[in-house]
Amino acid sequence: MFRRFLRPISPSARREERIFYLFILPWLIGLVVFNAGPVLGMLGLSFTDWRISLDNLQFIGLDNYATLAADPIFWTSVGNTLYIVVGRVVFGTAFALLLAILLNQKVPGIPFFRAVYYLPTVTAGVAVALVWIWIFNPRLGILNYSLKQIGITGPPWIYSSTWVKPSLILMSLFQVGPNMIILLAGLQGVPKELYESAEIDGAGNWAKFRNVTLPMLSPVLFFVIIISVVSSFQNFTEIRVMTEGGPGESSNVLIWYLWENAFIFLQLGVAAAVAWIMFVILMALTGLQFRLGRRWVFYEV
Amino acid sequence: MTKAKQRKKGYAWRNTIKGRRAIGIILTFALLVPIGIIFVMPFIVMVSTALKPLNQVFAFPPRLIPETLQWQNFPDGWYGYGYVDFTTCTWNSLKITVNNIIGNLVSCTLAAYAFARLKARGKNFWFAIVLATMLLPNEALVVPQYVLFSRFGWLDTHLPLMVPAWFGWAFFIFLLRQFFMTIPEELVDAAKIDGAGHARILLQIFIPLSKPALATLAIFAFIGNWNNFFGPLLYLRTPDVQTLPVCLVQYQGAYGNTEWHLMMAVATIAVIPVLLIFIFGQRYFVEGIATSGVKR
Numbered sequence: 326m327f328r329r330f331l332r333p334i335s336p337s338a339r340r341e342e343r344i345f346y347l348f349i350l351p352w353l354i355g356l357v358v359f360n361a362g363p364v365l366g367m368l369g370l371s372f373t374d375w376r377i378s379l380d381n382l383q384f385i386g387l388d389n390y391a392t393l394a395a396d397p398i399f400w401t402s403v404g405n406t407l408y409i410v411v412g413r414v415v416f417g418t419a420f421a422l423l424l425a426i427l428l429n430q431k432v433p434g435i436p437f438f439r440a441v442y443y444l445p446t447v448t449a450g451v452a453v454a455l456v457w458i459w460i461f462n463p464r465l466g467i468l469n470y471s472l473k474q475i476g477i478t479g480p481p482w483i484y485s486s487t488w489v490k491p492s493l494i495l496m497s498l499f500q501v502g503p504n505m506i507i508l509l510a511g512l513q514g515v516p517k518e519l520y521e522s523a524e525i526d527g528a529g530n531w532a533k534f535r536n537v538t539l540p541m542l543s544p545v546l547f548f549v550i551i552i553s554v555v556s557s558f559q560n561f562t563e564i565r566v567m568t569e570g571g572p573g574e575s576s577n578v579l580i581w582y583l584w585e586n587a588f589i590f591l592q593l594g595v596a597a598a599v600a601w602i603m604f605v606i607l608m609a610l611t612g613l614q615f616r617l618g619r620r621w622v623f624y625e626v
Numbered sequence: 627m628t629k630a631k632q633r634k635k636g637y638a639w640r641n642t643i644k645g646r647r648a649i650g651i652i653l654t655f656a657l658l659v660p661i662g663i664i665f666v667m668p669f670i671v672m673v674s675t676a677l678k679p680l681n682q683v684f685a686f687p688p689r690l691i692p693e694t695l696q697w698q699n700f701p702d703g704w705y706g707y708g709y710v711d712f713t714t715c716t717w718n719s720l721k722i723t724v725n726n727i728i729g730n731l732v733s734c735t736l737a738a739y740a741f742a743r744l745k746a747r748g749k750n751f752w753f754a755i756v757l758a759t760m761l762l763p764n765e766a767l768v769v770p771q772y773v774l775f776s777r778f779g780w781l782d783t784h785l786p787l788m789v790p791a792w793f794g795w796a797f798f799i800f801l802l803r804q805f806f807m808t809i810p811e812e813l814v815d816a817a818k819i820d821g822a823g824h825a826r827i828l829l830q831i832f833i834p835l836s837k838p839a840l841a842t843l844a845i846f847a848f849i850g851n852w853n854n855f856f857g858p859l860l861y862l863r864t865p866d867v868q869t870l871p872v873c874l875v876q877y878q879g880a881y882g883n884t885e886w887h888l889m890m891a892v893a894t895i896a897v898i899p900v901l902l903i904f905i906f907g908q909r910y911f912v913e914g915i916a917t918s919g920v921k922r
Contacts, residue, residue, distance in 0.1 A: 450871055
């Protein structure tokens with residue numbers, strides 16, 4: 326690709342190129358200063374004994390990584406992160422698809438329902454996380470009260486180490502708005518002729534869904550899954566406001582583990598190592614997605 | 627009529643186009659309505675708790691509609707706790723949010739135009755980087771960013787929260803670029819024949835035609851910045867620079883579980899701006915997300 330830069334080009338093309346780089350300049354500076362720089366700096370710092378000040382840093386090789394490997398809480402938080410990521414992605418995508426299919430029906434009032442389903446995504450944040458503490462209250466909360474009305478004794482939700490992760494996944498289902506809309510757009514992009522010809526072949530609803538909708542929707546689903554994996558790693562607000570990693574360490578996820586190490590225990594070198602491990606896990610998951618994607622994602626030719 | 631005949635008639639009714647459609651509509655509503663009710667429930671719980679007197683908050687069974695409406699909770703919550711100055715927090719949140727919306731729109735529009743419409747060597751490479759940075763979880767970058775901003779002497783100021791907005795954001799660049807790609811080439815050619823430069827093409831053709839997409843970005847930026855908790859929690863220390871989400875959490879710490887009604891009152895106030903923005907911008911919003919990202 327570099328050889329292309331040596332080939333002579335016309336003055337007008339050169340001018341256009343200069344404008345291109347001028348226009349992307351702010352983003353390029355941001356990339357270097359706020360993204361690439363920090364990512365690389367962090368790699369370097371993860372090999373040091375960095376605690377509070379940056380002076381007198383000692384190179385300690387892989388010691389921080391060894392410390393992590395020996396820390397059972399670290400492994401718990403890796404496990405918790407994967408549990409929550411898989412739960413959020415699987416249930417979240419399936420639920421977003423269900424909602425998108427519902428919103429794609431030709432019934433009156435769809436714009437209203439679309440707004441209602443999007444609402445919890447908009448109001449996500451500290452205010453609503455506080456409400457959820459209240460909803461999840463095992464004794465007085467509305468969730469267990471409602472379950473009781475239909476004869477179910479509700480679990481202790483975020484107050485129990487077995488239920489806290491399912492609780493967080495359940496809560497995340499309220500925030501599938503963007504995925505729902507993207508899938509809805511995908512559904513509306515499936516050509517009608519395909520359904521018509523499937524009908525002529527005698528396909529029922531399930532067969533149409535399985536053999537027309539899913540393959541045509543697969544690139545969109547793929548996009549949604551990739552994005553969901555990344556966003557499932559970023560669940561700091563709920564953890565900080567609702568559980569602080571507890572009970573015990575049962576909702577200690579990597580982002581919380583990183584925060585504690587960096588800003589509570591002031592083990593910044595260790596925190597840098599945690600961040601790098603997060604990247605590696607995320608890259609591995611994305612790479613795996615692309616590999617698996619080759620088998621199930623169908624691109625039109 | 628014999629029973630068999632009746633059954634046959636019923637069967638036939640279900641198979642007529644009208645009948646099948648009616649059943650379809652009923653089934654769809656049977657799912658749409660309960661899910662809708664469940665989805666607004668957290669919001670209703672918040673507002674109803676905000677309007678109850680304290681002794682009714684813990685009443686069992688829980689009542690969604692309070693016996694008496696205690697509007698006094700709103701001013702009491704707002705001014706109720708000495709350390710937490712909600713008025714200042716709200717102004718700070720508003721200032722940061724408005725700055726970031728403008729910064730994002732300007733920087734992302736420029737980059738998106740370049741990626742959508744300008745020819746340059748290396749463009750594909752940089753665009754691949756845009757896509758790659760969409761996959762970076764920002765929260766994992768905090769440690770080195772914290773060091774960077776402390777070197778700049780920016781801790782405990784709004785700068786770490788406001789300056790990066792002027793340097794683009796991959797997700798917005800991608801979204802806008804997708805939208806710009808759909809603007810017909812002929813319009814650009816015609817403008818070029820008239821002697822318009824890229825700045826004029828961008829200002830007079832692309833921006834007016836992209837209002838839905840730009841509105842979507844503005845709404846996204848509003849929601850994201852208004853709800854941002856991680857950044858302010860990290861960079862801000864003193865009470866008079868805090869933002870609304872941090873204020874809310876301090877409230878939680880201050881009162882433990884005792885003054886739920888006041889906390890919910892403040893939480894309700896904090897949610898109102900996003901709610902208004904969403905209700906008024908909903909139309910653009912849905913369109914804007916739909917045109918993004920779907921087809922690479």
